[in-house]
Amino acid sequence: MSVRLGYGTNGLTDLRLDDALSLLADLGYEGVGLTLDHMHLDPMAPELAARASKVAKRLDELGLGVTVETGARYVLDPRRKHGPTLLDADPDARARRTDLLVTAVRVAADLGAHAVHCFSGITPEGTDDDIAWKRLGESLAPVLDAAERAGVPLAIEPEPGHLLATIADFHRLREQLGDPELLGLTLDIGHCQCLESASPVECVRAAAPWLRHVQIEDMRRGVHEHLPFGDGEIDFPPVLEALSATGYQGLTVVELPRHSHAGPEQARRSIEFLRTALADTAARPAKGV
Numbered sequence: 001m002s003v004r005l006g007y008g009t010n011g012l013t014d015l016r017l018d019d020a021l022s023l024l025a026d027l028g029y030e031g032v033g034l035t036l037d038h039m040h041l042d043p044m045a046p047e048l049a050a051r052a053s054k055v056a057k058r059l060d061e062l063g064l065g066v067t068v069e070t071g072a073r074y075v076l077d078p079r080r081k082h083g084p085t086l087l088d089a090d091p092d093a094r095a096r097r098t099d100l101l102v103t104a105v106r107v108a109a110d111l112g113a114h115a116v117h118c119f120s121g122i123t124p125e126g127t128d129d130d131i132a133w134k135r136l137g138e139s140l141a142p143v144l145d146a147a148e149r150a151g152v153p154l155a156i157e158p159e160p161g162h163l164l165a166t167i168a169d170f171h172r173l174r175e176q177l178g179d180p181e182l183l184g185l186t187l188d189i190g191h192c193q194c195l196e197s198a199s200p201v202e203c204v205r206a207a208a209p210w211l212r213h214v215q216i217e218d219m220r221r222g223v224h225e226h227l228p229f230g231d232g233e234i235d236f237p238p239v240l241e242a243l244s245a246t247g248y249q250g251l252t253v254v255e256l257p258r259h260s261h262a263g264p265e266q267a268r269r270s271i272e273f274l275r276t277a278l279a280d281t282a283a284r285p286a287k288g289v
Contacts, residue, residue, distance in 0.1 A: 002244045005274055006031035006064075006251040009040045009154035010071060012263040017041060017055065020191040021062055027271050031065035033117070033215070033253035036104055037072035043103050044075065052110040059111065061117040065096055067155075067251050069117040070101060084138035085121025087132050087163060094139050097121075101143040101154075109150040114250040115212040116147065117186045120155045120164035120173075132163050137176050140183075157186035160195045160224040166206055167196065174210070184212030188255065190219030190226055191246070193234050200234055201242045208246035215255040216274075226256055228266060229273040231279050236277040241284065 007029050012020040017040045024032055030092045034055075041055055059066055076082040076096055084093035101118055108116045139152070147154045156173065158166050164173060165197040170185050177183060185207055192203040216239075218232030219225065229236065243252065254270045256263075 002247070002249070003240055003252050003274075003278060004030040004065065005271060006033055006067070006248070006253040007267050008033035008035060008069065008253050008255050008257065009271065010035040010037070011067065011254065011256040011260055011266060012041055013037070013260040014263060018058060020263075021058055021064060023267060025062040025064055027267055028275075029064070029267075030273060031067070031114075031251040031253070032059070033067050033213075033251065033255070034111070034113075035067045035069040035072050036100075036107065037075050039241065041107070042075075043100060043107065048103070048107065049110060056111045059256055065251055066111050066113045067115050067117060067253065068104050068111065068113045069103050069253075071117070071119065071257075076100060082121065085186040087121045087123055087127065087135050089124055091125065094135060098139050098142055101140075102146045105143065105146040105150050105152055105154070108152045113152060115153040115155040115184065115186075117155050117157060117213050118143070119159045119186075120162045122161055123163045129163070133176065134174070136163060136173065140173075140177070143179070144180050144183060148180075151181045151182075153184045153212040155184045155186040157188060157213075157215070158191060158195075159188075160191060165195065167203060170210070185210040186213040186215060187211055188215040188217075189234065189239055190215075190217045190232070190255070191224075193219045193221060193232065194224050196221075200239045204239060204242040204246065208248065211246060211248045211250070212241065216252050217255045221245050226258060228256065228259065229270060235279045236274070237284070240274070240277055241281040244281070
């Protein structure tokens with residue numbers, strides 16, 4: 001099985017970053033989804049390059065791969081969750097989000113990361129969809145330029161409630177931008193269960209050519225709530241089998257951002273659950289994708 005398991009630091013926000021990385025290595029994770037935030041490699045604080053260099057060295061010592069994630073809730077605006085977005089009416093506000101993503105690309109290059117994750121944001125009230133899509137494309141253009149220079153893929157995530165909410169929306173953006181080579185997809189397995197018309201297994205198969213990052217957790221149909229494994233409706237062995245069969249080489253990162261209060265225990269339970277699911281998958285007769 002080729003699935004490489006990681007855990008997101010947005011589910012370990014009560015731990016210092018070095019403690020979080022050591023925990024994940026000790027538990028047997030192969031990587032980390034590192035959310036740039038005020039408690040973990042703050043992208044807004046001084047001497048970012050020097051701090052990133054130290055983190056890169058630590059990741060290497062621990063044998064951990066990394067994907068840079070950019071879903072910090074209040075890193076740009078302490079009063080507005082995930083604000084500003086790439087869709088804001090104010091061009092200066094949009095530029096702040098673009099600048100953060102460009103910074104994330106530079107950090108990812110310094111860390112040797114597999115990809116940089118991002119999302120579109122919610123369409124502002126009263127904004128026409130065509131205008132929102134135009135803003136999204138324009139806001140991402142400098143980020144894609146930076147990604148090309150750095151050789152780091154940008155992996156945009158379909159997020160329930162956002163302008164770009166589904167895999168079909170990803171393809172709309174990809175085609176709008178002329179299918180840039182370094183624009184890929186973050187596939188969240190829980191979001192597939194929550195929102196997509198296809199099953200999570202079918203979503204993995206359909207997304208395979210564009211996969212650059214994968215997030216995983218349990219979820220229920222129609223309810224956008226990230227749940228510990230076993231608390232939702234997803235049958236994971238077939239999903240992991242389909243993911244392995246794609247040949248995807250990046251990380252599959254557990255995404256439990258609302259469980260930081262119990263982060264170390266959730267990290268332990270999650271890897272035990274996924275190891276059992278992977279063993280079950282490996283014991284099944286081989287199937288094609």
